[in-house]
Amino acid sequence: MYPAWCRGGSERRRYAARVPLSRDPDRLVAAALAGDRxxxxxxxxxxxxxxxxxxxxxxxxxxxxGTAYRIGITGAPGAGxxxxxxxxxxxxxxxxxxxxxxxxDPTSPFxxxxxxxxxxxxxxxxxxxxxxxxxxxxxxHLGGLSTAAPQxxxxxxxxxxxxxxxxxxxxxxxxxxxxxxxxxxxxxxxxGWGDGIQVAKAGIxxxxxxxxxxxxxxxxxxxAVADLRAMLTMGAERDWQPPVLTTVAITGAGCNEVLDEVHxxxxxxEQGSGLEAGRRARRRGELHTALAxxxxxxxxxxxxSPEQRAVVEQVEEGALDPWSAAxxxxxx
Numbered sequence: 001m002y003p004a005w006c007r008g009g010s011e012r013r014r015y016a017a018r019v020p021l022s023r024d025p026d027r028l029v030a031a032a033l034a035g036d037r038x039x040x041x042x043x044x045x046x047x048x049x050x051x052x053x054x055x056x057x058x059x060x061x062x063x064x065x066g067t068a069y070r071i072g073i074t075g076a077p078g079a080g081x082x083x084x085x086x087x088x089x090x091x092x093x094x095x096x097x098x099x100x101x102x103x104x105d106p107t108s109p110f111x112x113x114x115x116x117x118x119x120x121x122x123x124x125x126x127x128x129x130x131x132x133x134x135x136x137x138x139x140x141h142l143g144g145l146s147t148a149a150p151q152x153x154x155x156x157x158x159x160x161x162x163x164x165x166x167x168x169x170x171x172x173x174x175x176x177x178x179x180x181x182x183x184x185x186x187x188x189x190x191x192g193w194g195d196g197i198q199v200a201k202a203g204i205x206x207x208x209x210x211x212x213x214x215x216x217x218x219x220x221x222x223x224a225v226a227d228l229r230a231m232l233t234m235g236a237e238r239d240w241q242p243p244v245l246t247t248v249a250i251t252g253a254g255c256n257e258v259l260d261e262v263h264x265x266x267x268x269x270e271q272g273s274g275l276e277a278g279r280r281a282r283r284r285g286e287l288h289t290a291l292a293x294x295x296x297x298x299x300x301x302x303x304x305s306p307e308q309r310a311v312v313e314q315v316e317e318g319a320l321d322p323w324s325a326a327x328x329x330x331x332x
Contacts, residue, residue: 025056033064033159037132043155044134048148058151065157066279068100071262072182074168074207079188080214080249085167087247087255089125092163098130100161102152104169105135132161147293150286153181179207180285183275184265186210186258189228191220205235208242209265212258216246240268302329 028046031039043061047054071088073081085101092099125131136152149166156164168178179185187208213224228244243261247254269275303312308329314320 023053025053026060028053029057029060029158032155033061035159040132040155040159041134044136044152047151047155048136054151058154061155061158063158065154068157068161068164069266070153070157070164070166070182070184072166072168072178072185073188074178074185075188079190081167081188083249084186084188084212084214084247084255084258085165086124087249087252088165088259089131090252091256091259093125093128093130097163098161099163099165100132100156100159101134101165101167102149102156103133103135103167104149105137132156132159149181150289180282183269183278184209184262186212186262188212188214189224190215191218191224205231209240210242210258210261211244212254213244213246214249216254217248221246239274240265299326299329302332308332 025046028039028043032043043057045051046057073085073088075081082103085103089099089101125133134152134156136149153164153166166178166182185207187204187210189211191213211228213221213228215221225244225246232242232244245254245258245261247258249255266275269278302308311320311325311328315322315325
């Protein structure tokens, strides 16, 4: 079921502005899932910043998710990811679909928050009750996403959006993390996109379900398309052969065709067990990441405890190697 803000958005916003947000995690999640944008924003902030109640918010929301179709959009800076995201929002809304966007941005060196950059392009949708856009700072995390991105995506999924677009930070060739977070991954390049060998080495060919050569009104577009198709032909054989499309996202040209290919890829996954298998693998990965983070926090607390200071001092003095010390601390 679509979020409540898909219907009667202006009236709902006027009402919500008069109602204070609950500090109780269960009530906050209930309000967010009922369509309260402020409650959803507050819940995402709580989990992003690791505030008190984050575990309760996620625990209440997580079982309600699992139905949103996630579309990842990645590529080098300047490729036009934000413009393509904006065009895909327009295409989805034209089909009557509600959509949420999680846009991961570079971190400001001054405030530590997100540098919004091209996010202003999406402001045309700000008054649309069927669109929810959230920017999130990468905070130095490599891989194109943010450490809090999986939690935020879980909340957007639970909120009832049938489609969630995920735009990565645009760090270049290290954005393979998006493939684990999305059901369909779109890689955006431009004419003259660079050294194809380096891209192949970086694993971009393996993570992409769809290539988009954006800014196709510029010279070199045919060469870019030919290079991509040649590399795909030489790459490992896959059940799904990623199509290569061209767009001029700033005008919307070719963007409906991109959405058609996303739907075709979804049908391909649903015909077999690919969609559910991918989502099960994603949840396993999220569990491993959560375990590593929890273990790291406990290990840091253990190393800082007064009882174990003697072991830490031995490492500092070079009398004990860190690996034996780690085992000793864990055994304690």
